[in-house]
Amino acid sequence: MNISNAILRGVSGAYILQSGVGKLGMPTEAAAGVQEFAATGVPAVKKMSPDTFSKFLSYSEVGIGAALLAPFVSNRIAGAAMGTFSAGLLAIYFRNEAMTQKDGIRPSEAGTGLSKDLFMAAISAALIASKPEKKSN
Known part of the structure; x- marks a missing residue:
C-alpha cells in the first residue's frame, strides 16, 4: 500500500470506526431519532425497529472502519464499502x-455537518x- 492510500484509509477508517463504536448500545429513543433522520434519505430503514437500526448502523460503521484500517483488504473493496455508506x-x-x-x-x-460526506x-x-x-516476490 502506498503512503497516499494509507493516509486516505487511515484517517477515514479511524473516523468511521470511532463513530460506529460511539453508537454501540445507543438508547432506543436516540436510535429512533437517528433512524427518523436517516429515513429522509433511505426510506427502507423505516421498516426496522429502532434497536435493530442502531445495531445495523453501528456494526456497519465498525466494519467499514475496520476494513479501511486493515491493510489486507484491497483499496477497491474498502473504497466500495465506504462509497456505499457515503452514498x-x-x-x-x-x-x-x-x-x-x-x-x-x-x-x-444545518447541512454543513452532513455535506462533509462528499x-x-x-x-x-x-x-x-x-x-x-504489485506483489513483490
Whole structure:
C-alpha cells in the first residue's frame, strides 16, 4: 500500500470506526431519532425497529472502519464499502431540503455537518480508481 492510500484509509477508517463504536448500545429513543433522520434519505430503514437500526448502523460503521484500517483488504473493496455508506449519507443530505440552500446543492447551516460526506465519496472514488499494488516476490 502506498503512503497516499494509507493516509486516505487511515484517517477515514479511524473516523468511521470511532463513530460506529460511539453508537454501540445507543438508547432506543436516540436510535429512533437517528433512524427518523436517516429515513429522509433511505426510506427502507423505516421498516426496522429502532434497536435493530442502531445495531445495523453501528456494526456497519465498525466494519467499514475496520476494513479501511486493515491493510489486507484491497483499496477497491474498502473504497466500495465506504462509497456505499457515503452514498446513503449523501442521499439524506440531498433529499432533505433543510440541509441545502435554495439551489439544492450548497449546504445550509444545518447541512454543513452532513455535506462533509462528499469528502468520503471522493476518497472512496480515489481508492477504487487506484492501481493495485504489485506483489513483490
